[in-house]
Amino acid sequence: MGKQKVNSVLPPGSYYFSGDEAVAEGAIAARCGYCAGYPITPATETLERLSVRFGEVGAAFMQMEDEIASICSCIGASWAGAKAMTITSGPGFSLMQEAIGYAVFTETPLVLVDAQRSGPSTGQATRVGSGDIMQAKWGSHGDYLAIALSPWSVQELYDQTINAFNLAERFRVPVFVMAEEATAHLHERIEVGAEVELFNREKKPGAPPFGTEEEDGVPPMPVFGDGEKLLITGSTHDEWGVRKITHPEIHRKLVTRLQKKILNRSQEIIQYDSHYLDDAQVAVICYGFTARSALFAVEQLRGEGKKIGVLRLKTLWPFADELIKDIGSRVGKIFVPEMNMGQVAGEVMKYAACEVVSYGQVNGEIVHPHTIIEQLRRLV
Amino acid sequence: MVRELEKYFRPGIGVTTYCPGCGEAILQGLILRAIDELKLNMDEMLFVSGIGCAAWIPSPYFNADSLHTLHGRTIAFATGAKMVNPKLKVMVISGDGDLADIGGNHLIHGARRNMDMTVICANNQNYGMTGGQVCATTPEGALTMTTHQGNPFRPFDLCRLVKAAGAVYVARYAVTQPVAMVRGIKKALQTEGFTFIEALTPCPVQFGRRNKLGKPAEMLKDLMTKCISEEKAETLSTEELKSKIITGEL
Incomplete structure (x- = not known):
């Protein structure tokens, strides 16, 4: 396994x-x-x-x-x-x-x-x-x-x-x-x-399916028919799946572990691409299809000598907060184009110390490279 | 439930959660009796239940794989498990609110697909766990916490509904008909395809009290007089049938 x-x-x-x-x-x-x-x-x-x-x-x-x-x-x-x-x-x-x-x-x-x-x-x-x-x-x-x-x-x-x-x-x-x-x-x-x-999937016969010694552990997962007599519930439960619906400490421990098992391994999970960020004065933070337009736009402007870089997030959650904190301390401005009203821009603002400019487009069309070029010219 | 069936209980379970006089404890025993008589291997069984009093019949009590799911979605969860591992003997046990109100769509589609599983619907005519509100099986005119002037709507006939949707075996018994109920559950478990048992069970605390149906014993007696076979029903007039419930294989 x-x-x-x-x-x-x-x-x-x-x-x-x-x-x-x-x-x-x-x-x-x-x-x-x-x-x-x-x-x-x-x-x-x-x-x-x-x-x-x-x-x-x-x-x-x-x-x-x-x-x-x-x-x-x-x-x-x-x-x-x-x-x-x-x-x-x-x-x-x-x-x-x-x-x-x-x-x-x-x-x-x-x-x-x-x-x-x-x-x-x-x-x-x-x-x-x-x-x-x-x-x-x-x-x-x-x-x-x-x-x-x-x-x-x-x-x-x-x-x-x-x-x-x-x-x-x-x-x-x-x-x-x-x-x-x-x-x-x-x-x-x-x-x-x-x-x-x-x-x-990791299996470990006889081990508790919903708890570990570590506060951020991922328990092994048995399946139906293995003879493990699984007890699975959407109520708060202990490591064996037994309902514990009034115990403050068991609820706290479970909800916290489920967060920590992801957050404490975010370095292992988070993937991104970066382009031209070393000397950038403006960083474009983007994801999904919009990143295609953003990279094209930045390469055009680089040709004109504009110092702009691109961070493309391949993982949205957990959020690349440390990385964005670092970029925010090195550039003057961050530009976030996206096909919504600024959902990721809001997250970037939480972590970047510099000015963050949100460009949210909600007209049912992709964000065109020329739109991004036009917006970036105003910032650089 | 008799002591000899306790071997099917998860070790460490001391008490059950039923209210005094609840018929679901009787049903719990009858389900285990059917499993015991068929000598089914609990390690090959999967019990799926939803939300509500009856969802507690298998979980956490039965010492077997059990999936205590979201409200109303039992049959969808059970469908995925059965599709992946057809060797699992799948039994869905839940209440009328869970299976017929919020989960009604999944119930008829499960029957239409003829998914190989046995569904036991404990019908107590109201939402017991949340304190006695009207549901899709509450009789017209009945008083509940959300129908203080009487239920203005007609109830579902669950057996006719599920039969029409394509279930291969459909039966209705009350917990006051233990021998017939065990026979029905056994037959359902032995029949391949979507099988459905409507188990009539009194809810003295939430439903009986508000409708002045008397103490638990009186509610059980009432079920005993009301439940008749299809053959017997054929001899009665429409007027006489109004106070009766037809039970048996339908």
């Missing part, structure tokens, strides 16, 4: 996929054993592909009656021993929030791909947005922390879907792949290697 290299399911080589198709192939590469979902634009194509491909590789696919049933069946499947995934967009992500809290509290590994579209509500169902970022952090009630990734290309939708399964199994936590309509429906060439590195 733990990390191991396995052969890729797809023969190594180049493929021309949409983002949705890449998610499906990433799940297959990660040996996902169960996927349930409900049709929703712009995520439907992943379901359609998996309904065919899972039949070929011997995994189980279910189209459920709604998004709540989809994620709940994934939690059941995860405890029955499968790597499980559900796929949706904003309205479905909203419906799934209660079950996300259940998955966090019962430490159930789960991958959720949210192909974001412009909201709120039905919004513009076929247009792009990035408005679910804070929902990935705070959407379910109570205090918790999950992991959210932000891919910027079809290649990364493939790679980060695999990474999401590894993180989910490693930390026993739901992991969100925050795709966007623009990447979900984009067709690009991707490279598939000969091997994939996977993390497989």
Whole structure:
């Protein structure tokens, strides 16, 4: 158990996929054993592909009656021993929030791909947005922390879907792949290697499934049918799963451990790219599809001698707070373009000592490189 | 529940959470009796329950894998587990509010898909755990904490609903019919596909008290007089049938 290299399911080589198709192939590469979902634009194509491909590789696919049933069946499947995934967009992500809290509290590994579209509500169902970022952090009630990734290309939708399964199994936590309509429906060439590195669930027969000696530990995870007589509940519980619904110390310890098991390992989880930051006077902090426009814009302005750098966040939660604190102490200004009203900009302002300029665009279109160039010219 | 069935209880469980006079403790014993008579291996069973009094029947008491889930979503959770490990003998045990109100959609879709699981719905005609509010099985006119002038709406006939949705075995028994109930649960467990038992159980503390149905013993007696077989029902007039409940395989 733990990390191991396995052969890729797809023969190594180049493929021309949409983002949705890449998610499906990433799940297959990660040996996902169960996927349930409900049709929703712009995520439907992943379901359609998996309904065919899972039949070929011997995994189980279910189209459920709604998004709540989809994620709940994934939690059941995860405890029955499968790597499980559900796929949706904003309205479905909203419906799934209660079950996300259940998955966090019962430490159930789960991958959720949210192909974001412009909201709120039905919004513009076929247009792009990035408005679910804070929902990935705070959407379910109570205090918790999950992991959210932000891919910027079809290649990364493939790679980060695999990474999401590894993180989910490693930390026993739901992991969100925050795709966007623009990447979900984009067709690009991707490279598939000969091997994939996977993390497989740790089992330890007889060990408590919900507690460890360490205050930030990740317990081993048994599955149904192992004879462990599992007791799984969304109520506060001790290390054996026994309900403890009035004990202050047990609740504090559990809620704190679930945060610490992620936060204390954030260096292991957080991934980012940086470009031209060494001598930068202005830093652009970006993620997802917007980072494509931002990098193009910065390279244009670099050609004119403007000292601008780019930090692209590949992991949104846990947040790269230390890194942003450091950048904020070295540059004069930080610019944050995004397809929402400043959800990540608000987080950057918490940690950066310098001036932070938010550019939030909510018109259902991608942030164009020329828009970013125009905005940056005002700052430099 | 008799002492010999205590071997199915999780070690260390001292007390149960039922109110005085609750019929769910009887149902708990009858479910274990059926499992015992069929000699099922508890290590191959998965009990899934939701939120509410009846969700406590298997969890934490039964010494087997148990998944105590969100309110209403039991059948969805159970579906995922069964899809991944078909060897699991899946039993969903929950209440009427959980399975038929908030979870009604999952109930009919589980039946439509004919997922291989046995669902036991403890019907106590109200939301007991939250203090006795109206639910989808509360009789018309009944008093509850949210229908002080009487329930203005008709109740679901759960067996007809689930049968129409495609369940392969559907039966209704009251906890006052222990022998028939055990036989029904056994048959449900032995039948492949989606099987459903509606277990009528009195709730003296929350429902009986407000509707002046008397002490627990009187509520049990009332169930004994009301519950009749389909054959018996055929001999009665429409007017006579109004006060009766048809039980048996439906």
